[in-house]
Amino acid sequence: MFKKLIFTFLGFFLFSCAEEAQPKPSGELRLEYPKAKYQKYVSPCGFSFEYSDFAKIVNAKNDCWYYIEYPEMKAKVFVTYFPVKNDFALHVKESEKMVYEHTIKASSIDTKSFTYPERNVFGNFYELSGPTASNLQFFVTDSTRHYVTANLYFNSRPKPDSLAPAVAYIKNDLQHLIDTFEWK
Template sequence: MKGYLILILLTLIMGCGNKSTVYYPKPKGFERIDLPKQEYQALQGKYPYTFEYSKSAIITPDKTIEAEPYWILVEYPTLNAKIQFTYKPLNGDLTKLDKHVADAYKLASKHQVRATAQREQVVQLKNGKKAVIIEIDGEVPSHFQFYATDTAKHFLRGAVYLNAATLNDSLTPIVDYLKADSRRILETLKWNK
């Protein structure tokens, strides 16, 4: 009987030693993100500026309390995101320009509480204009901000906002998509008047 028990025990031990099947817990999944096709259309309306924006976006007026004329939102309903544009006329006043540039940096710096990095660069656009781009890393609602000006009449600031409380790892495709759209907007930006 003792030998019979040892044989059963050895059979069980040999059977448990099979390492061909390894089970892992299922990792947390991220939502599926279907990015819209990057097709563009010209901004319509009586604005002091024009640019091309995504056909998957909707233009709406900015209705915040502090909104001024020509402030708009480029909203991406399928991505739960938007680009907010604030326009300021300069009328040749360089002190206004200095104030608007300082305000742009002040608004970007509000994200430093949760930001892990912030990069600023002046970029020369294909259309001959220059723009300042501010990229912010970390768990922040706005990863990409920019402004463009002709230094005499026009100042336009844009900020990309995500309306989702999801970790940034899963939002990277959306952020990259919106950065590409923002660059397209800057490349096609023209001043009216």
């Protein structure tokens, strides 16, 4: 009886899969976002910039802390303003601490400094590669009275390949924001 049962299962196993498995064609999700059109934002904290109409600005804590929200991408850029009161070095140190806390997960951190002396705008732009919680960060300052910092976060797990199109889109927006940043 036991031998018949084994031969029966063996027979089903050998002859039940007559069709060969075919590999599926490779396909990738194509994410396309609209061409950015920019609008001006004037902060009550003494600065202005242009941001994409694909995003919206939402107040967080007060008028000087807010999000630039990208609802379609489930992303937020947290923007914070601090007045400088003999603590400029502390603000820079805190911004760099926020960036370099990601060294555990980051495969690289690309830092670019920018200066627009005609507008009194200076700062650093950080691009973090790898499965980091924040992919883009920057700070803008006039180095005497004002300091603005921003960090990009997605409402999802950090998957660099999946998020790459959204990060590239927002990176262009943030670079435009910096290029149009002005103090009042």
